[in-house]
Amino acid sequence: MFKGRKTDFKAMPLLFTLLIGGVFFFIAFKTDVIAMPGEEPDYTEVSEDDGEKVPEITKEENNDNDETEEPIAYCDDRLNIEDVTRNGYNVSIDELIYRKENAAVIGEVDEEYFADALFIGDSRTDGLRLFSPVGKASYFCKTGLNIIKLMSSDTVVDGKTLRQLLSSKKFGKIYIELGVNEGDYNTPRWLKIYADAVNEIRELQPDAIICIQAIMYVTEEYGIEWKYCKKENLDEKNEGLKELCDDEYVFYIDVNEAVVDESGHLNPEYTGDGMHLKAKYYYLWRDYIMQHAVIK
Numbered sequence: 001m002f003k004g005r006k007t008d009f010k011a012m013p014l015l016f017t018l019l020i021g022g023v024f025f026f027i028a029f030k031t032d033v034i035a036m037p038g039e040e041p042d043y044t045e046v047s048e049d050d051g052e053k054v055p056e057i058t059k060e061e062n063n064d065n066d067e068t069e070e071p072i073a074y075c076d077d078r079l080n081i082e083d084v085t086r087n088g089y090n091v092s093i094d095e096l097i098y099r100k101e102n103a104a105v106i107g108e109v110d111e112e113y114f115a116d117a118l119f120i121g122d123s124r125t126d127g128l129r130l131f132s133p134v135g136k137a138s139y140f141c142k143t144g145l146n147i148i149k150l151m152s153s154d155t156v157v158d159g160k161t162l163r164q165l166l167s168s169k170k171f172g173k174i175y176i177e178l179g180v181n182e183g184d185y186n187t188p189r190w191l192k193i194y195a196d197a198v199n200e201i202r203e204l205q206p207d208a209i210i211c212i213q214a215i216m217y218v219t220e221e222y223g224i225e226w227k228y229c230k231k232e233n234l235d236e237k238n239e240g241l242k243e244l245c246d247d248e249y250v251f252y253i254d255v256n257e258a259v260v261d262e263s264g265h266l267n268p269e270y271t272g273d274g275m276h277l278k279a280k281y282y283y284l285w286r287d288y289i290m291q292h293a294v295i296k
Contacts, residue, residue, distance in 0.1 A: 104209075104248070109293040111135030114173070118208075120162070121145065121177035124216060124276055132282035134289060140165055146181045147194045166204035174201060174208045175289070177255075179215035179237055180275065184228035191240045198250060209294045212245055214238045214254045216285075220265040222274030229275070231265060251294050258288035 114135035119125050125141040128134070140157050149155050151162060160168070176198075182190055198210060215234045217223075223230035238254075245252040259277065261267040266274070270281040277285065 104251070105295045106251075106292050107295050108291045109295070111290070113290075113293055116170070116172035117175060118165075118171045118173070119175045119177070120150070121175075121213075122181060124180070125177045127276055127279070128282050128285055131279040132286040134286050138165075138169075138171070144181060145178065147178045147190065147197055148182070150178065150197050151200055163200075163204065166201060171205055171208050173211065173294070174205060175211045175213060175253075177213040177216070179241070180218070180229050180234065183215075183230070183233040183237070187236050187240055190237065191244060194241070195244060198244070202249065209296065210250045211253050211294060212241050212250060213289075214241065214252070214256050217256055217260060217264070217266045219268050219271060219274040220263060221268070223265065225274075253289065253292050255285055255288055258284045 112135065114137040117134065117137040119128065119134065119137055119139045119141065121128075121139075121141045122145040123141070123143040125139065126143065129139045129141060140162055142155065142157055145155065153161055153163075155161060157165075178194075179190075198212070201210065202208070215238055217231055217234055218226070218229050220231070227233075238256075242252045242254075244250065256264075259266055259270055259281070261269075268274075270277050270284065272278050
């Protein structure tokens with residue numbers, strides 16, 4: 001009769017071990033627990049559809065981060081700056097203004113140019129109105145006026161607020177001269193308030209050319225006595241105002257070029273109190289404005 005091979009039971013444990021190891025390797029490879037040499041494991045992301053949500057970072061955990069996200073200011077091509085929630089309005093000029101290319105010419109004009117102009121300002125602008133009026137321009141000026149009070153319903157000139165005036169009459173040009181009374185204000189915050197005021201003026205007068213005049217300096221001696229309006233403070237704000245202008249809808253006019261001495265301060269010869277021009281020198285300001293008009 002047929003005789004079969006004799007079974008070698010001594011080799012069985014080794015065969016069993018190899019079999020089990022091969023099965024585990026196959027399962028691990030298929031589920032990407034391991035990868036072949038030169039390959040990256042393919043990790044599967046868990047989506048919300050899978051019934052699992054990534055836990056939100058708590059406020060306490062977020063405070064541990066070195067950097068936190070802050071809302072930014074958005075603006076369109078008309079300086080319509082949306083409100084920002086940063087503490088102290090500490091936004092940069094680049095965030096405030098959308099830059100535009102120059103679309104106008106700066107040149108000399110006669111007094112007829114100012115027939116539809118409005119001059120907004122403090123006691124200095126009032127001096128311009130009294131002693132060297134610019135053509136037949138209109139004026140909204142008041143002693144002590146500043147940018148914070150400008151759009152307030154409590155600020156009334158000739159029975160009207162600025163909003164009421166701008167809503168009742170159309171202007172072709174609007175000149176703003178404010179800032180010396182706020183020389184020591186936080187500059188980023190001050191610029192934000194200034195930009196908001198310009199936005200509102202443009203909403204009420206969308207076709208008007210808006211000219212932001214540099215804050216006129218005071219004499220060196222006056223700045224030493226009254227540090228809030230010293231040249232360093234006004235320089236910082238004037239640089240901000242310059243950047244605020246886009247040279248298409250809003251323009252910067254550096255009137256200081258007409259009234260400063262070699263040191264860059266208001267020429268003592270032109271002033272009696274260190275801040276305001278003498279009556280006979282307001283023509284310097286008027287003539288400079290007429291020589292640097294925006295012509296579209």
